[in-house]
Amino acid sequence: RVVDTNNEALPGATVFIKAKQTGTVTDEKGEFSLNAEIGDILEFSFTGFTTHQETVGTATTLNIVLAAASTYLEEMVVVGYGTARKKDLTGSVATVSANNFQKGQISTPEQLIAGKVAGVQITPGSGAPGSGSRIRIRGGSSLNASNSPLIVIDGVPVDNGGISGVANPLALLNANDIESFNILKDASAAAIYGSRAANGVILITTKSGSAGQFKVNFSSLNSVGIKTGSVDVLNGDEFRSVVNGYTGTIASSADRLLVGTANTNWQEEIYRGAFTTDNNISFSGGIKRLPYRLSVGYLNQNGILLRDNLQRTSVALNLSPNFLDNHLSVKVNSKYAQTNSFFANQGAVGAAVYFDPTQPIYSGEQPFGGYFEWLNGAQPNFNAARNPLGLLYQREDKGNSDRLIGNVQLDYKLHFLPELRANLNLGMDQSWGSGTVFVPAEAASQANRGGTNNQYKQTRSNKLLEFYLNYAKEFDAIQSRLDFIAGYSWQDWKTESPSFPDLRADGTEFEPAGIDFATQNTLVSFYGRLNYTAWDRYLLTFTLRRDGSSRFSPDARWGNFPSAALAWRISNEAFLKGSKVISDLKLRLGWGTIGQQDGIADYGYQANYFYGDAAAQYQFGNEFVTVVRPQGYDANLQWEKTETQNLGLDLGLFDSKLNFSADFFIKNTRDLLAVVPVAAGTNFTNNLLTNVGSIRNQGLELALNTKVINSAKFSLDLGVNATFILQNEITKLQLISDPNFLGADVGGTGFNFVQKHSVGYRPSTFFLYKTVYDEQGNPIEGLYKDLDGSGNLGETDKRWYKNPEPNAYFGFTLSGTYDKLSFGCVMRSNVGNYMYNAVKAGSGIYQNIFPNQGYLSNAHRDILNTRFDNRQTWADYYLEDASFLRMDNLYFGYDLGAVGKSGMTARLNASVQNVFVVTKYSGLDPEIAGGIDNAIYPRPRVFALGVNLEF
């Protein structure tokens, strides 16, 4: 019988006779039987426990107690194509497993690990249900291709592209089904994924069953989301007094007559307290030798924006049987989710900021559904913002999507050569999205076209075939261990979206259907990895992946992505062995080259001809001829290549009660894809995506995990991680370097660009005029520092100043238990990130209040300070320090223990999300990816109560 230290049975533990290379697995009671001879050495192993060896004596029964792995070093870590013990890692790999996830109402998986890992930045999207986050590992290495990491779910690299009908493709994965995240940060870890790994790799493993008792776990979490603030615009009375008190030249007398008598707080009217319920039930256990886990989840999440709703039903089934005396292990993972979304019209968010607060919600008259609208004669005034409530109630935007991610993995240990495994993985990631959009004809927003009654559809299919051979053997004679893997991978992506006609509300055709869209790309790869460990002290890893992608021309299609890493476990050296203080000390050194091809069009290297649509025809006589356009292209288009170096140190003290790691990295990306001007007349475009640039990143990551208190009754764990960006600089951006080239415009505010990609600066550095202030400290309209001394204002008077990305970011995790109470919190902080307050810049001006076009618009209260007549787009006055400290999550749990006599145990939990933010930033939220605040859908503060039952 095999038990743990609490004398609980360990079902599914492996018992192995080393010399004979045969073995068995314990049953539900932890019992086993085996024919062994005296003198045989039995090896007992179980995931998460230390391996135990026992020499068979005369006893016919053995009671083996396996201790939980004493340190996290024994933990198995999922790496690309296999697993490794944490202590054997040579690369920079971070693991976050379920017990360390963020807790609370989390409907999109990446939020589980926000703030948990050094070097990983997860910036939440808007407050919309299921909206995605921006994930960056060690900063972006790209300007135009994707900066998002590759995500691999149970061995299937998934399609990270958008799926129609759902806000965020990852939202189709139920967070409750996830066992762990493993993040491959440096090239030596990630290079096994070759041309897709430059932004790091996130490996997600879902929960699976273990042979043993039948277990049911039920959880229900119910929450309310509440709006945390409003954009600081004028209220009705203030607006009236600003309009009436204005003495400048912008307003005409006609404009002043437009002001109304109402007091409408539009930003209160469009939001609500949002209720969410998230229920999950899972069944796990083993039927005979078939461990399984089946889970069903139902999420119904309301957004705080009126009518916003996401419903998700998810089913996950994992089977992991073994056959042929455990020589063949099979894993079947399937995850299916269906979402039904009602997308509230997010145009209302901005409209509520800008809409005149002196106007009523309803006009009291018939047209436009009774909503007050700015008019131009009998027509709506199309330059004005639309009534925010009208936008919300006069649009039915419903999306459905289904996603099935599944794979079957066969792992066969050869009978005659058990050191050799053959692994076949067949996977798929299929999604179907569809939806309908209906806008009634009476809606003012579409009065010029008679409403909308449209549908859309999309199918994405991603197929995977992988096969690898793994040879692992210990050579006791030379105290070495060799682990070699060689494999082949084929993956194919296909997207199809049929085109539907653009219809009016009454079903008549506004524009005929365009051309159905379909695109496909294929990636074929060969890869290999060699791990060599000598004397348990010196670890060596080589990997090589060769990728061929259909996205590039046959001449430029293949690329090699090598890496090498070395680690030295100093703590296993004689002079440290047995140290009471230092339980682990390891030095890691890694180098590698990895690629990036996401974000590159499927057929970008060849001349493609595209037909124009029905509204872009040209008249020849009485006929309108469809136009056809050759697309600009670069025949030599190639993937971006990132070379990284990593120097890491892992230190464990006091039997790993305190673990510290530090990683210093350098990332040099070259052949960076950038859209750059091409000489006129040489291509079918003026700006072409081509490989021209280079970026250099350097950073330092520190992580500390420690058990502050660890007694039977009271425990307290603290985790701190910090990431410092030491250098992040574009080093090249042009084919021909030109000292007068200021850089490429980025950072559109809706009016103009306020950022540049420029050589010598971080990507997206703000490029603005330096504001001049008066004696009262208020900015002076139209007056800026003449930085180039030319006497007039031009581009060269702007300066590169500050950046939307932080210079450093931190995560703090505190968790603990006290008797039956558990508690914890997660905090995150960014330092040195700046934000351009485009809401202020766009609305805090009289020109916005009085556009002279028959309507009025509300203004940011900042107008009372600036009294600007006209928009000062490039004033650095609008650039603000958006450093912040945010408590993401605070939770308490209480273990009720056994309830009744049924053997059921229960836990209660309560949590708050988005607890508080400390910042000097004057806008609604200091954390907006890209650094331009254009009035975002506010992230709610969520209070949740839940119960967890297990029996």
Next chain:
Amino acid sequence: DKLFANEAGYRSSLAKIYGGLSLTGNNGPDGSGDLGGIDEGFSSYLRNYWNLQELCTDEAVIGWNDQTIKDFHEMDWTPADNFLRAMYSRLFYQIALANSFIRESEDGVLGSRGISGTDADKIRAYKLEARFLRALSYWHALDLFGNVTFVTEEDAIGAFLPQQISRTDLFSYIESECKAIEAELPAPKQNEYGRADKAAVWMLLANLYLNAQVYTGQAKYTEAVTYSKKVIAEGGYALQGNYRHLFLADNHKSTEMIFAATFDGVKTRTWGGTTYLVHAPIGGDMQAADFGVDNPWGGLRTTSALVDKFSVGDQRANFQEAGQKKDIEDIGNFRDGFSIKKWVNKTSTGANGSNLTWVDNDFPIFRLSEAYLIYAEAVLRGGTGGSNSEALGYVNALRSRAFGNSNNNLGSLTLQNIIDERAREFHWEAKRRTDLIRFNQFTTADYLWPWKGNVKDGRGVESFRNIYPIPAPEINTNPNLQQNPGYN
């Protein structure tokens, strides 16, 4: 190659080149722009051409703050100007499309694709038009930017750095191209509407010769007389009875139209072109519905200098005075300066165009009146082959139409009469800058208008501003290009 397997593919490709005058991309009105680095609506050929020809003159001011748009009236544009780049890019986008079309329609290529017979004949005709469109864009490039990039069908698509051509050499190239295709193009009015015929080439040549003194230092007024006369005598065009109908939603029916960029509210949609010209001057007390559109953009007006050129009774004067002040204190204020009600998305019978956002009005690139005034000016400047009396007759024909009688006809002509008549006849038709330069009134202090050079009463500016700078991104990407004088 599937695309070019038959005539239809060539026809669609040709439509793209023509469409480049009107459309900004493959989706109307936007969504798949041809050019990058600029808002798609701003990337319109005609919108930019119009702005570059009008905003810098007495005929137009704009109240918006889009990027550097105000620099044009202020006459202090720089090589970094993004509108200039958009224009340059658009011109050479057209040229690259035409070069590619010409390559794909060489006889040898057609043969290798098995295209023969009438299909091949049609494609050969298309090829002539592609050459015309290329010549047209090269003329605009020559006029606006002087010494520009030079690429022909000999240059394949790809990474190479083209040479710069001098204004004089480019003049000769355009001239030789026009003459080469002149004979083979269909006779006037014999091609489909919207497509070029002999008269279109003649008008291009007449314009080229009229400005030859500016472009090359060598006058060619006799040739200007020859080609304008050809249009008048052999074209078979007649003046439109009502001047105002020339700019309405059904102006494709006009008897005066020689070559136009076509627009349609449903099928040819763009935020540039005439959609811009109809919407942008509506503001203040003006009601969009009166112009056959759904909303005012409140941007374009004119200066008193243009208003004052008209005398009472001239039907070409069509100013919005109510709610507007004639004098401009603040260019940013729509109510400063009269607006012009020339471009209206209503038909000659008063019906609205086919759509209230995008308009149906075609933009006349060449119309008969211009042949009249080129003829008159070229004769007056000493071109031979014409007569003073005929010249006077043509000018008076336009004046008679404008006033509805001959009471305001002139007895004799001076050059100042001509340029003023051109202002009255062609205001807001994208010809003003070229005219002022030809009369040496563009940059000099000889002729001032409100806010010329960013001074209320106007001032002269540097003469190098008679041509625009090569846009900085071009200079940066192509070391073969030299910046125009004064802009370094």
